[in-house]
Amino acid sequence: MAVLFKQVVLIGVGLIGGSLILDLKRQQLIGAVHGIDLDADNLQRALERKVVDTASTLIDAAVSQADLVILATPVGTVANITQALQPYLQAACVIIDVGSTKQTTIQALAQYLPEHFPHFVATHPIAGSDRHGAMAAQFRLFENKKLILCPHPEQDADSYQKVWQLWQATGAVVSELSPSEHDAILAMVSHLPHLIAYSYMHAISNQDLGAQALHYAGSGFRDFTRIAASHPAIWTDVSFANQASLLQLIDAQQQELQRLKDLILAGDATALYAYYDQAQQQRDAWPPEQ
Numbered sequence: 001m002a003v004l005f006k007q008v009v010l011i012g013v014g015l016i017g018g019s020l021i022l023d024l025k026r027q028q029l030i031g032a033v034h035g036i037d038l039d040a041d042n043l044q045r046a047l048e049r050k051v052v053d054t055a056s057t058l059i060d061a062a063v064s065q066a067d068l069v070i071l072a073t074p075v076g077t078v079a080n081i082t083q084a085l086q087p088y089l090q091a092a093c094v095i096i097d098v099g100s101t102k103q104t105t106i107q108a109l110a111q112y113l114p115e116h117f118p119h120f121v122a123t124h125p126i127a128g129s130d131r132h133g134a135m136a137a138q139f140r141l142f143e144n145k146k147l148i149l150c151p152h153p154e155q156d157a158d159s160y161q162k163v164w165q166l167w168q169a170t171g172a173v174v175s176e177l178s179p180s181e182h183d184a185i186l187a188m189v190s191h192l193p194h195l196i197a198y199s200y201m202h203a204i205s206n207q208d209l210g211a212q213a214l215h216y217a218g219s220g221f222r223d224f225t226r227i228a229a230s231h232p233a234i235w236t237d238v239s240f241a242n243q244a245s246l247l248q249l250i251d252a253q254q255q256e257l258q259r260l261k262d263l264i265l266a267g268d269a270t271a272l273y274a275y276y277d278q279a280q281q282q283r284d285a286w287p288p289e290q
C-alpha cells in the first residue's frame with residue numbers, strides 16, 4: 001500500500017496513539033511523526049523507543065506540516081486542543097481521534113474547527129489495557145479487535161476512506177455506529193464496568209476487614225477489578241462526556257442490586273437459581289458469532 005500520510009502529528013503519546021503509530025510506521029504507511037504531550041519525561045521515552053521522530057510539549061508551528069493529526073488524549077482535553085490547533089492546520093489536513101466517547105468530541109470539532117470538520121473522522125479502537133504512557137505502546141494491539149467509526153453528516157468521503165484504510169492496516173475489524181449509539185452502547189460494555197470496578201475497590205476499603213480481604217483475593221477478584229488499575233484521567237473525562245448514559249445505567253444497576261437483595265431475602269432458592277442461570281446463559285453465549 002502507498003504511503004497514506006507523509007507528516008503525522010500525534011497529540012497524546014500514550015498507549016493508544018503510540019501503538020497506532022508503531023503499526024503504521026512498521027508498514028511504512030506514514031512518514032515522519034511529531035509527538036506532542038504535556039509530559040516531557042513521557043516524550044523522552046517515546047523518542048528513545050522511536051515511537052515519534054521529534055517531540056514538543058506545546059502545540060505550535062510543527063502542526064502546520066501535518067497532513068494527519070491524531071488526537072489521543074483524554075476526551076475532556078479535546079475542546080482546548082482543537083482551539084489551539086486552529087491557527088496552524090493545513091486546509092486539507094485529516095484529523096482523527098481515538099477517544100472512548102464520541103459525541104462531545106464531534107461537537108467540539110464542529111464548533112472549534114468548522115472548516116476542517118469534513119476532514120475529521122471520529123474513531124474508537126475497542127482495544128487497550130489498564131496500562132498507560134509511551135512505554136505501554138505496543139505492536140499489533142489492534143489486530144482482530146473491533147474499531148468503530150462514527151461518520152458525521154459533513155464527512156468528506158476521501159478522508160473517511162483513508163482513515164478506514166489506515167485502521168484496516170492495523171488488523172482491526174472496522175464497523176460503523178452513529179455517535180449517540182456508540183456512546184450508549186459503550187456505556188454498557190466498557191464505561192460502566194470501569195466505574196463499577198473503581199467503586200468496588202472503594203466498597204472493600206470501606207470495610208473493617210478490607211485490607212485483610214485483599215490479601216486473600218484470588219483470580220476472580222483480579223479479573224473483576226483489573227480495569228480499576230486504569231488511569232484515572234481517562235475515566236474522569238469519560239464519566240463527564242457520557243454522563244447521561246452513565247447516570248441512567250447507574251440507576252438501573254442500583255435497581256438490579258435491589259432485585260438481587262430481594263431475591264436473597266425472599267429465601268426462594270428456585271428464583272435465585274433462575275436469576276443466576278439466566279445470566280450464566282447470556283455470558284456463555286458471549287462473544288456472539290461475528
Ligand SMILES: NC(=O)C1=CN([C@@H]2O[C@H](COP(=O)(O)OP(=O)(O)OC[C@H]3O[C@@H](n4cnc5c(N)ncnc54)[C@H](O)[C@@H]3O)[C@@H](O)[C@H]2O)C=CC1
Pocket residue numbers: 011012013014015016017036037038039042072073074075077081098099100101124125126127128129130131132133134136231234
Ligand atoms: N486505555 C485504553 O485502553 C483505551 C483508551 N482509549 C482512549 O484513547 C485516548 C488515549 O488513552 P490512552 O492512550 O490509554 O492514554 P495514555 O495515558 O496512555 O496517553 C495519553 C497521553 O496524553 C497526554 N496528555 C494528556 N492531556 C494532554 C494535553 N492536554 N495535551 C497533550 N497531551 C496530553 C498524557 O500525558 C499521556 O501521555 C483516550 O481518549 C482514551 O479514552 C481508547 C481505547 C482504549
Ligand SMILES: O=C(O)C(=O)Cc1ccc(O)cc1
Pocket residue numbers: 099100125126127128129130190227
Ligand atoms: O483494559 C481493558 O480491558 C479495556 O477495556 C480497555 C479499553 C479502555 C477504554 C476503551 O475505550 C476501550 C478499551
